[in-house]
Amino acid sequence: MGFACAGSARHRRGIQVSQSFSTTHKGAQEMRDVFVAREIALRQGWLSHTPAAFQSDVLDRCVLQEIESGARLFAEGVPVGDMYGVVAGQLAVWIAHGRRNPRLVHFLRPGSWFESFPPFTSQGLRVSLSASRDVKVLCLPQQAMQEIADLHPEAWRLFALVSAGYVRIATLAADDLLIRDHVKRCIAVLLRLGGCRVVTPPTSTPIDVDLNQQGLATLSNLARTTAGQILRKLEESGHLEVSYRHIRILAPDALRAMLAE
Numbered sequence: 001m002g003f004a005c006a007g008s009a010r011h012r013r014g015i016q017v018s019q020s021f022s023t024t025h026k027g028a029q030e031m032r033d034v035f036v037a038r039e040i041a042l043r044q045g046w047l048s049h050t051p052a053a054f055q056s057d058v059l060d061r062c063v064l065q066e067i068e069s070g071a072r073l074f075a076e077g078v079p080v081g082d083m084y085g086v087v088a089g090q091l092a093v094w095i096a097h098g099r100r101n102p103r104l105v106h107f108l109r110p111g112s113w114f115e116s117f118p119p120f121t122s123q124g125l126r127v128s129l130s131a132s133r134d135v136k137v138l139c140l141p142q143q144a145m146q147e148i149a150d151l152h153p154e155a156w157r158l159f160a161l162v163s164a165g166y167v168r169i170a171t172l173a174a175d176d177l178l179i180r181d182h183v184k185r186c187i188a189v190l191l192r193l194g195g196c197r198v199v200t201p202p203t204s205t206p207i208d209v210d211l212n213q214q215g216l217a218t219l220s221n222l223a224r225t226t227a228g229q230i231l232r233k234l235e236e237s238g239h240l241e242v243s244y245r246h247i248r249i250l251a252p253d254a255l256r257a258m259l260a261e
Helices: 028-043 052-059 142-151 155-176 182-193 213-219 224-236 252-259
Strands: 014-016 063-067 083-088 091-095 103-108 113-115 127-131 135-140 207-209 240-243 246-249
Touching: 028 052, 028 063, 028 083, 028 135, 052 142, 052 155, 103 155, 103 182, 103 213, 113 155, 142 155, 155 182, 182 213, 182 224, 182 246, 182 252, 213 224, 224 240
Parallel strands: none
Antiparallel strands: 014 063, 063 135, 083 113, 083 135, 091 103, 091 127, 207 246, 240 246
């Protein structure tokens, strides 16, 4: 099973992640891609906090897929059932309530896992995703999830932790918006979008956020000019680099320390 993408199959292609593949069928680059994807999944995010045997069961059934920048995933309210783990790039999360237009609320980054609906209810989420750049994900088909659960009934508890992660992110986002100081509120939102609100991820790659000044202002409940002033000051102090539709977080630890002042 693949993505419920808007567009044709050119948006994606898959590589089986099982370590038992033959070099006759997989090129050297694909082998490297698979190795890197497994390492990322084991180093950060939901899967890294599960038992080793469960990790192997999941990864051996995953398919590595590529999604082109701009591709949309999951029409709102349409259940698909597979589980996905981001290993490269960023996926923008959009939500829509009632008749409102979809609004950007978050980014899924390497180490993030998600489903198209909660595993116990089979009800579609009113959430859509879009690739803000080229993205690679590990896809665990719904049938493979059921196979793992048949082998180990306790696996459903581990799968449910992904849904629990949604709640954690939502409550953290709501709590940050209650920060009265507008500078700290803006910093807190930016850190959350960069996946470093609580702790800096164990990676040597730069922490980039595919967002412009207006987008950050909206998410921080600020005027665009106010958000721009904050970004300029943080860039001048060496905490950030700001470019067109792009913010690079250079000093996440220092920014988090500013929130405690």
